[in-house]
Amino acid sequence: MEPLLDAVELETAPSPSASVVFLHGLGADGHDFEPIVPLFARSLRGAVRFVLPHAPVRPVTINGGMAMRAWYDILSMDVDRRIDDEGVLESSRRVAALIDREVERGVPEARIVLAGFSQGGAIALHHALRRETKLAGVVALSTYLVRAPSLAGERAPSSAGVPILIGHGTRDPVVPVALGETARDTLQELGHAVRWRSWPMGHEVCEEEIDWVARFLAERLDASEARG
Secondary structure, three states: OOOOOOEEEEEOOOOOOEEEEEEOOOOOOOOOOHHHHHHHHOOOOOOEEEEEEOOOEEEEHHHOOEEEEOOOOEOOOOOOOOEOHHHHHHHHHHHHHHHHHHHHOOOOHHHEEEEEEOHHHHHHHHHHHHOOOOOOEEEEEOOOOOOHHHHHHHOOHHHHHOOEEEEEEOOOOOOOHHHHHHHHHHHHHOOOOEEEEEEOOOOOOOHHHHHHHHHHHHHHHHHHHHHO
8 A cells, every 4th residue: 555645734614524635746746736725715615625745756757867746757748748657556546545534534525626737637637537436526737638548448437427627728838738628628528527728828827717726616515515
């Protein structure tokens, strides 16, 4: 069993009944989106725990083998985005452990949103689409699909009903918007409920995107509370 990742944890109120697990991008850490959590949370009702884990430190090929926090190794920056499959699978297992801990804390999976930016968004999509139990939703920002050829055969039947939010910058020099559009189109062709928006920005988030995510979190977590 993989060791549980260290994480920054923020609660909007005591005794959370819902959780958002947010995965950072390459070279960052769990503190990266910490200042934005209050903006993501401003539309939420009830107590929500935000879990922002730190990815493991590993050598990254495209950065000259420099060791940094990364969910997986990136072998090339070409359009095919060759990546380290085992690193993806390892990180997916570690995300599973974080979600399992939230369940142990009393938060049902139907009240957990898995989110991520860039590399973190790729892991969020990879894990949620293959997870046997249904989450409240997925947020994938400035990202792309990893291990896409295996998705049709590996995805869990329950994942088809999980709402997926995908946002991207049209001027992104790191993850071209075409990769985000391909992820959107692939998922829609497989029958997934994808909501897509893009903004004239680079590899970043903007105020409009933050508002969009905040409304999605409120919709998904408030709706799941009503169902529960």
